[in-house]
Amino acid sequence: MLATFVIALREGLEAALIVGIIAAFLRKNNKNLFAMWAGVILAVLLSIVVGFGLSITEHALPQAAQESMEAIIGIVAVFFVTGMIVWMNNHASDMKKQIETEAAGAIGQSSEWALASMAFLAVLKEGFETAVFLLATFSVARSATLAAVGAVTGLVVAVVTGWGIYAGGIRINLSRFFRFTGLFLILVAGGLIISALRSAHEAGWFNTGQERVADLSWLLSPGTVQSAIITGILGIPADPRLLEVTGWFCYIVIVTVLLYWPENRRPAPEKSIILLRLSSFTLLIVALSVFFLSPEPVLRMPGSVPLVSTPPHTDTSVGHLTLTGHDPDTGYKLHITFPGTNKVTVVDLPATETTHHTIHGIPDSEWTVRSVVDMSNMPETLTLNQLISLYGRIPVGLNPVRYPGPFKATWRGHCIIRVDMTGDVLLSADGQPDILLTLSGSGLSTPRTFNVTERTHVTGCGWQTDTTYQQKVALALQNMQQSLDTWHFRVYILPLFFVILAAVLFILSLKITLKLRKASDAYPPAGKSSCSPQKHLTQPDKKG
Numbered sequence: 397m398l399a400t401f402v403i404a405l406r407e408g409l410e411a412a413l414i415v416g417i418i419a420a421f422l423r424k425n426n427k428n429l430f431a432m433w434a435g436v437i438l439a440v441l442l443s444i445v446v447g448f449g450l451s452i453t454e455h456a457l458p459q460a461a462q463e464s465m466e467a468i469i470g471i472v473a474v475f476f477v478t479g480m481i482v483w484m485n486n487h488a489s490d491m492k493k494q495i496e497t498e499a500a501g502a503i504g505q506s507s508e509w510a511l512a513s514m515a516f517l518a519v520l521k522e523g524f525e526t527a528v529f530l531l532a533t534f535s536v537a538r539s540a541t542l543a544a545v546g547a548v549t550g551l552v553v554a555v556v557t558g559w560g561i562y563a564g565g566i567r568i569n570l571s572r573f574f575r576f577t578g579l580f581l582i583l584v585a586g587g588l589i590i591s592a593l594r595s596a597h598e599a600g601w602f603n604t605g606q607e608r609v610a611d612l613s614w615l616l617s618p619g620t621v622q623s624a625i626i627t628g629i630l631g632i633p634a635d636p637r638l639l640e641v642t643g644w645f646c647y648i649v650i651v652t653v654l655l656y657w658p659e660n661r662r663p664a665p666e667k668s669i670i671l672l673r674l675s676s677f678t679l680l681i682v683a684l685s686v687f688f689l690s691p692e693p694v695l696r697m698p699g700s701v702p703l704v705s706t707p708p709h710t711d712t713s714v715g716h717l718t719l720t721g722h723d724p725d726t727g728y729k730l731h732i733t734f735p736g737t738n739k740v741t742v743v744d745l746p747a748t749e750t751t752h753h754t755i756h757g758i759p760d761s762e763w764t765v766r767s768v769v770d771m772s773n774m775p776e777t778l779t780l781n782q783l784i785s786l787y788g789r790i791p792v793g794l795n796p797v798r799y800p801g802p803f804k805a806t807w808r809g810h811c812i813i814r815v816d817m818t819g820d821v822l823l824s825a826d827g828q829p830d831i832l833l834t835l836s837g838s839g840l841s842t843p844r845t846f847n848v849t850e851r852t853h854v855t856g857c858g859w860q861t862d863t864t865y866q867q868k869v870a871l872a873l874q875n876m877q878q879s880l881d882t883w884h885f886r887v888y889i890l891p892l893f894f895v896i897l898a899a900v901l902f903i904l905s906l907k908i909t910l911k912l913r914k915a916s917d918a919y920p921p922a923g924k925s926s927c928s929p930q931k932h933l934t935q936p937d938k939k940g
Contacts, residue, residue, distance in 0.1 A: 399584045399629045400543045403477070403529045404550025406577055410484065411522035412558020418515050435516030443523025450531050463599035466532075470592030473532035476525045477585045478651060484574040485655050532588050539628075578655060586648050587631015590640040594633075602889055603881040605639025612636070665908050672905035676898040683894035690887045693879035695872055697821045702862040703732070706826065714859050719822055721745075730815060730825070734856060741856055743767055743813055761817045769809035769829065769854050778805045778835070786833070791846050799838050806834040806843075811857035823869050826860035 415436055422429055454465045526547075534543050597606060616623040616634040626632050632644075663671060703715045715735055721728040727750075730743040743765055750761045775782070780801040784790055810830045816823040829849050836843040 398546060399587075399631075400530055400533050401546035401550040401553075402577055402580055403533065403584070404526060404547040405554050406480070406484075406550075406574070406581065407522045407526040407529070408551040408554025409557055410480070411519045412554050413561065414518040415515050416558050416561055431512035432515045435512035435514075436519050439516045439519035439523055442520055443527055446524055447527035447531060450527065454531075460599050463595045464601070467592045467595035467599055467601070469528060470532045470588045470595060473528045474585045474588050474592065474647070476528055477581055477588075480525065481574075481578040481581055481585075481651070481655065485578055532591070533584075575655075579652075582648060582651050582655075583630050585651075586644045587629075589643045589647050590631055590633065590636065593640045593643050594637070597637075597639075602639075602885045604878075604885040605637060605642070607638045609636050609638055609641050665912055669905045669908050669912075672901045672908070676901040676905070679894045679898035679901070683891035683898070686894075687887055687891045690883060692887075693876060693883055695818060695821045695876045697869060697872060698865075701822055701825070701865055703859045704862050706828065706858050706860050713862075717822075717825065717861075719817075719820070728817075730813070732827070732856070732859075739856060741767070745815060759818060760823070763813075763815040763817075765813045765815070766810045766830075767813060769811050769831075769857055771807035771809045771831075771854075774805070774807045776805055777802045779803075783835070786848050787846060788850070791844070794835075794844065799840055801838050803835040803840070804837040806836070808832045808834070809854055809857075811854070818873075821869075822861070823873075824861050824866055827857045829854045829857040 415432070418432060419429055422432060450469065454462055454469075457465060530543070530547050534540055597603060612626075612632075612634045616627050616632075627634070633640075636644075662668070700716050700718050702713060703717060705712050705714050715733050717730055717732045719728050719730060725747055727744065727746040727748075730745055732741040732743065733739075734741075745763045745765065749765070750763050753760050753762075778786070778801065780796055780799075780803075783794075783801065783803065790796060808831070811827045812830055813825065813827045815825045831847070831849045831854065832845055833848045834843050834845045
């Protein structure tokens, strides 16, 4: 409630002061106030529409999009509130003089609508900023009702104060007022930094820097006074994260130093320009260096992967496999070695037969390959008892009285090999047999085909990668995801922040340069004036 009260009070008072100064100037010059009030009312209505529009849009979006919009609104709110604090801190003392100068120029155009436009734009600017501030503050407030009451109360107090200043009954030191409330709003904006960073994380923008710095649940118990002040007003949660604390601390320090550094210790304007541009250039160099010189993390695992047998057989070591080729365009070759048999099976993994998807943010490629299994060692004839032992029961449709056997057996075997990879790293692989038995003879009018995979052991199939290896891969993937998150933040988010900060510093240097240039044009150095008074003096006539 206090945060929304101060925000609404400051924004409303700024708008009320501007409108009051323009109204007083119009009244002093015997001008009609209708056009000005029309502009003010229109700006207020548009501000309300903007606020409701943003709120409705936010609630209509999916959860991830809502978090993204909350992050964007929070960042924009911090930008606006910082600009407002800096501007009012620098112009509060001479704001009336500046507005009256602009109003005099508008009256010089003999247009009341020019002054109405001034009032409209001033109120619209403050109204839009207020809508963004309050929407960002409502999203982190514990009670939306109390936050709304604080905002309405702040606006009412601002209007009454502005009217009092206009009527002459209230006198206030605007410079001191905005300076002290600015310090409070810096802390509120710091809380919005925390909220925006958390919303950005929940929206999936980045996952780095989420280590919990402290557990403040003992201090910020719900319903307590300290919780209402620290969390409800200043926006500090009970579980602050590393990135949030870093952003909060950097913002508080930079803005506080910028506003409250003693005047007598600030560098001269010419030196400030050099320092600002040097800092801007340095930040750009750092951003480019981080962007181009940060290597992308790569997942690396052992080249030889142990294989074990698959259930229902014992989980024993049966061999190992290795990958060769390592060419994403043409594919890979899988070499499967079975000790004791001197047999090496080579399986092609063509790039054209892979399917791609993403697991935990890591690109994944899968192959399913069918290789022919040598069935030459299987019996060519089977008795009925052998068939029952192989199949587990009498096959459906095979009457033992009519077809007592023996049968002619034709075997067809394939090993279905499934391979899962990311980049050049094998995640998992397994080979499962698929054995079909075709019976003929013994009175069968047509051949009968049965799947006898379960009870048929085939050399070179029925294997999978070792469980220990798969656990190592899972842990490596988890660490890889953290490394990718850190890399993504370091390569994209951090340089973007440096570029924005560099742009802000460069713009500040341009503003100081323009201010010096205007001052130089207004007060030219002695001896460079376009007209010299000595040229217009006439010598007196000499008499006698």
